[in-house]
């Protein structure tokens with residue numbers, strides 16, 4: 001097992017955000033994490049990255065507990081996190097942002113830049129532009145490209161489709177599938193359940209900090225609760 | 240003599256003092272950039288560096304007469320190096336003792352300010368006790384001749400040394416922040432600390448490096464300052480507030496802003512001191528501070544550490 005969370009509890013002061021959450025991501029798979037606003041999806045990813053520490057429970061990467069590993073070493077262990085809201089470094093150029101992705105290991109920078117530009121040709125046209133002035137879609141491409149610069153084995157993606165036009169969303173999802181074809185595992189947080197379940201093999205549904213449903217994408221797609229709550233289907237029987 | 244006859248002399252003097260303000264201002268601006276913290280004890284880092292350099296140079300100074308040639312270069316170099324090291328050590332200790340424990344507890348902003356004032360009082364009084372409460376002289380390390388005249392103004396060896404060393408440090412720091420991996424880490428932390436962590440940046444290490452680099456500059460700057468004005472336990476306060484003014488003037492958190500702010504403040508002070516009265520110099524500096532805070536609080540070049548680098 002690449003990543004496993006067991007009975008993880010996380011709190012912000014008095015507010016408990018995760019109540020005994022367990023999930024697993026295996027080598028090379030795409031797993032999606034669905035849930036309404038405030039369900040705890042971002043909290044889950046930030047806990048995996050070590051930005052938040054669990055109050056109880058355990059996280060393991062390759063079977064090794066993560067509790068003693070500082071957050072800034074996670075990228076060196078093969079975990080890349082594309083945060084909610086993209087969070088590109090606004091005053092840095094596109095190129096500098098990508099180099100930040102390779103901050104810990106500059107040995108393959110040139111090759112990896114070429115690879116990112118092959119995935120997102122738009123970025124190579126904007127290489128010198130200050131990132132704060134990129135469009136939302138370009139910033140998302142940059143955030144994903146930056147995460148790939150460390151040659152991760154697992155990419156955590158927090159709502160990559162948020163606020164983007166359907167065309168751009170499609171590009172992003174195609175790239176996620178392509179990254180995965182190279183053997184990279186993906187933990188994909190999404191509100192856009194239909195697109196997420198289309199590329200993911202499995203999924204978890206989160207409600208107020210707990211997993212309420214999990215299974216293969218096919219089984220989730222045919223589950224009434226998922227169809228009603230996350231796919232926006234009207235399931236009231238027509239008379 | 241009128242202002243215009245004195246213009247170039249005032250410009251040269253202003254640039255010399257201004258380049259020192261700029262060197263000190265960088266320490267304020269770097270720390271503010273990464274921690275959004277105004278390190279009010281930075282003036283004492285400057286003072287301690289100044290004493291360190293001064294005592295080192297004095298210890299090596301041969302008896303009788305002003306040294307010259309290679310010996311002067313050697314003495315200035317040693318003074319700068321020891322001053323820089325003492326400044327770095329003071330800044331490092333300050334971070335460890337006065338700020339880090341607060342960070343560990345996620346203390347409120349006010350706690351940092353109080354801690355800074357406490358550290359500052361401690362350093363001033365310790366220096367007063369150890370080094371005496373009078374001025375401590377730094378004898379001449381070289382013959383302070385006029386090297387050349389520029390538009391009728393004399394440029395002395397001393398102004399030239401101070402200006403050249405200060406500018407070299409400013410350029411070096413600018414290159415460090417803009418062009419190295421370490422500088423990229425500093426800018427990343429300044430722009431978005433959480434995301435910097437996700438990139439693998441060790442924020443605690445960046446914070447220490449930032450303090451140490453600020454301390455190196457302030458310490459070397461302190462030695463340069465002592466070459467003109469000698470040293471004393473209370474010497475930090477006024478240049479400290481002026482350098483802080485320079486940092487705010489340029490846009491606190493902004494490296495090139497601090498440099499520009501320092502040079503501008505030096506010039507304004509020099510011209511103003513002549514037009515009004517030399518004793519108004521300090522008043523002018525603080526008027527500038529109040530005026531910027533009222534008119535353009537984000538400073539001339541804006542607030543971001545990343546932007547200008």
Ligand SMILES: Nc1ncnc2c1ncn2[C@@H]1O[C@H](COP(=O)(O)OP(=O)(O)OP(=O)(O)O)[C@@H](O)[C@H]1O
Nearest residue numbers: 012015016017035036037038039040041042043044
């Ligand atoms: N910094 C914080 N301080 C206090 N409470 C927080 C903080 N961040 C999140 N929370 C709370 O924790 C819960 C989970 O938040 P989280 O951001 O993980 O949700 P999410 O599933 O990512 O939601 P969204 O889809 O809106 O991004 C929410 O109730 C939220 O209010």
Ligand SMILES: [Mg+2]
Nearest residue numbers: 041042043084
């Ligand atoms: Mg979220």
